[in-house]
Amino acid sequence: MTSSVYIVRFKEDATPADVYKIKKDLVDSGAEITHEYTLIKAVAVKLPDAEISTLETHPSVAQVEKDQEVKAY
Template sequence: MTAKTFIVTLKDHVAEGDISTVKDAFTKLGGEITHEFSLIKGFSVKVPEVGIDSVKKKHGDSIANIEEDQEVHTQ
């Protein structure tokens, strides 16, 4: 099972305690929080891709977006 890195953005109304709950859901799947953002409510996590949907379904009221981390190029 291959792990990928995802950017998880949380909704503005999410309290600090709820952020910890979402992070714990990813770590219980074998994920590792690799970076926490300071300007937005969010973090990056390296986790097996198969668990993403279950966390999104369980914590959908807190999660605004989950997307695979990718390189960005400018022209």
């Protein structure tokens, strides 16, 4: 099973309890939170690619995007 790092951005109206529950569920399922962002309501998480569709449909999740290198030109 292939795993990748994804940026999971939460909806603005997601409560701290919502975010905590999602993070706990991710860790409990074997995912690894690699970074917690402070300027945006988001985390970077390493998890199997097959689990993305379930996470994308969560009512407190705004977006799930594969983490990738960004370069300024």
